[in-house]
Amino acid sequence: MTMNRVPNPLIASLVEDLAPVAPLKRRNGWLVALVAVGATVLGVGLYEGLWQAALAGNAAPIFFVTNGLLLLLGLAAAAAVLSLASPAVGNRQDAPKWATAMVAIIPLTAVLTTIAAGHAIADLFDSRSMYCLTSGMLASLLTFAAMTWWLRRGAPVSTGVANLWAGIAAGAIGSFAYGLSCPIDSVEHLGVWHIAPVALCGALGRMVLPRLTRW
Amino acid sequence: MIADESTLARLMAQSQAGDRQAYTVLLTEAQLWLERYFRRRVAPGQMEDLVQEVLMALHHKRATWDSSRAFLPWLAAIARYRWVDHLRRVYRSEEEALGDHDAAEDSEEEAVLARMSLERLFVHLPDKQVEAIELVKIEGLSIEEASHRTGQSESAVKVNIHRGLKKLATLIEKAE
Numbered sequence: 565m566t567m568n569r570v571p572n573p574l575i576a577s578l579v580e581d582l583a584p585v586a587p588l589k590r591r592n593g594w595l596v597a598l599v600a601v602g603a604t605v606l607g608v609g610l611y612e613g614l615w616q617a618a619l620a621g622n623a624a625p626i627f628f629v630t631n632g633l634l635l636l637l638g639l640a641a642a643a644a645v646l647s648l649a650s651p652a653v654g655n656r657q658d659a660p661k662w663a664t665a666m667v668a669i670i671p672l673t674a675v676l677t678t679i680a681a682g683h684a685i686a687d688l689f690d691s692r693s694m695y696c697l698t699s700g701m702l703a704s705l706l707t708f709a710a711m712t713w714w715l716r717r718g719a720p721v722s723t724g725v726a727n728l729w730a731g732i733a734a735g736a737i738g739s740f741a742y743g744l745s746c747p748i749d750s751v752e753h754l755g756v757w758h759i760a761p762v763a764l765c766g767a768l769g770r771m772v773l774p775r776l777t778r779w
Numbered sequence: 780m781i782a783d784e785s786t787l788a789r790l791m792a793q794s795q796a797g798d799r800q801a802y803t804v805l806l807t808e809a810q811l812w813l814e815r816y817f818r819r820r821v822a823p824g825q826m827e828d829l830v831q832e833v834l835m836a837l838h839h840k841r842a843t844w845d846s847s848r849a850f851l852p853w854l855a856a857i858a859r860y861r862w863v864d865h866l867r868r869v870y871r872s873e874e875e876a877l878g879d880h881d882a883a884e885d886s887e888e889e890a891v892l893a894r895m896s897l898e899r900l901f902v903h904l905p906d907k908q909v910e911a912i913e914l915v916k917i918e919g920l921s922i923e924e925a926s927h928r929t930g931q932s933e934s935a936v937k938v939n940i941h942r943g944l945k946k947l948a949t950l951i952e953k954a955e
Contacts, residue, residue, distance in 0.1 A: 574831050575806040578838045584797035585842040648952075650843045651856035653895040655952040719840035721860035721951045779840070 593646035593714050597733075600710040601638070604703055604741040612699070612745035619744075627749035630670055630758060631740050637663040637762070638707070638736035641729040645711050648726040649718025660729055667736070667759060674755025693757050696746055700761030704738025708765065715777040723777060724770065730777075731769020735762035782808045788850040795841060806834055809854060816858055820897045821865070822919055833861050855895035859951045862897060866916040867944055900950050908943030911936045916944075 608614070618627055637660065644657035678688055711730035720726040739761045746758070782790070787808060793801035813830045821829050836857050844853045901909050907929070914925040915936065926933045 572807070572810060574834060575803065575810065578806060578834065579799050579803050581838070582794065582797060582799050582802050585795050587795055587845055588843045589845065650845055650848070650853070651860070651952060652848060652852040653855045653859070653952055654852055654955045655856070717842075719836070719843040719857065721856045722949070722953070724949060779836075 588650060588718055590646050590650070593649065594642075596710050596714060597639075597642040597646070597707070600707040601635075601737050601741070604706050604737060605744065607706070608703055608741045608745050612742070614744045615747050617747070618749070624749040626670075626751045626754055627743075630751075630754040631743045633663070633667050633670070634736045634740035634743065634758070634762070637667050638733050638740055641733035641736060642707075642711065644729040645715060645726060645733055648720050648722055648729070649715050651719050651721040655722070657725065657729065660732065664732065667762065670751065670755040671759045672755075674752045678752055688752055688756050690748070690753055690757075692746070692748055692753070696742070696748075696753070696757040697760050697764075700739035700742045700758060701735070701764060702738070703742040704734040704761060704765050707737045708734035708769075712773060712776055715773070716779075719779060720777055723774060727769045727773035727777060728766050729769070730773060732762055732766040734769070735765025738765070784849060784851050787812075787854075788846065791841070791844055791850050792846045795844070795846070806837070809837060810834060812851075812854070813858055816855070816897070817862065820862065820917060822917060825865070829861060829865050832865070833858050836861060852895060856952050859897065859900065863944065863947045863951065866912065866947070895955060899955060900947050903950055904943050904946055905939075907931060907935075908939045908946070911939035912943045912947075915940055 615623070617623060640660040640663040644660045647655060647657060674688065675685065678685060708731070711733055715726055715730060739758050743754070743758050746753075748754070782804075787805065790801045790805035790808070794805050810830055813833050814826060817826055817829055833854075837854065840857065844850065904912075910929055911925060911931065914920045914928060915922060920928065922933050922936050925931075925936045929936065931939065
């Protein structure tokens with residue numbers, strides 16, 4: 565196969581530099597992601613305390629729907645990041661797009677029910693709005709770091725979407741974890757102040773990560 | 780003839796384990812594959828640099844290939860990434876315009892190669908963007924020359940290149 569070719573000095577030097585490597589396995593990426601989820605929930609539990617009424621099943625249904633969808637979105641986006649870290653033509657990531665669309669129903673519902681009730685959009689602000697927004701974002705830091713670390717180990721070639729999904733995974737998991745401590749279970753509060761961190765972290769991923777994940 | 784997918788995958792798995800003999804063969808085969816892959820989409824004088832860049836990327840990122848997956852789609856994705864990067868950097872080539880550098884095709888592999896080809900990226904772009912990128916970034920014409928050749932204004936050529944390259948970057952893994 566390789567006969568009669570002019571030797572390439574670069575190839576000789578790359579071969580000289582060759583050392584065994586441990587292939588990047590997706591299951592290890594999952595381990596990293598799940599440790600980040602677990603550690604974030606634990607951190608929120610220790611710092612804020614989890615909402616005991618919800619754990620006993622006494623929260624409004626929307627509490628479980630919102631946090632369940634946030635967790636699923638976080639996992640779907642994390643799966644996309646793990647996949648995009650290993651390049652391949654044909655590597656399509658549609659699952660997190662659908663998960664994002666499903667989560668987007670919640671803020672739309674919040675806005676619609678607010679308007680339908682004859683309230684102003686400004687009424688979506690409540691005493692815990694900003695606290696929940698910032699807490700959700702702070703709780704996303706660990707997953708953000710884990711996703712960034714994995715992308716840096718990998719070779720993302722679809723960098724725009726990889727960075728976006730990394731931010732969304734972090735925001736969704738952070739907001740899910742923090743959400744387990746928040747006792748406000750109205751659709752208006754959850755739909756705006758627990759979903760906004762996802763959008764903001766996604767935007768942050770697009771803006772901040774390119775310089776960290778470019779190779 | 781360039782080695783097939785299964786041979787390349789086996790060589791890559793051995794290379795990840797540190798087998799230098801397998802790695803020499805793999806890189807030599809990858810070089811040939813890349814030269815064929817980039818044919819007609821890179822000015823001949825820039826081909827060698829681009830192939831070397833991809834070989835270095837293969838070396839530095841060799842851990843990111845998972846032996847449970849195919850090797851060539853992995854290499855093609857890296858090649859596309861470096862190619863788009865290369866097009867962004869090239870403003871005016873000192874080289875002559877591309878001629879017909881076709882070699883005899885290995886028909887067996889054509890179908891597989893075609894799915895991962897650079898042409899697959901271009902079919903998703905409007906004709907005007909493709910034309911602007913081909914003339915300026917691949918053939919090495921100036922913006923002014925491309926404007927005369929296409930009948931587009933100079934600013935339209937620039938905008939079409941900018942938008943086209945942006946779109947290409949989003950298609951690296953998707954277009955097949």
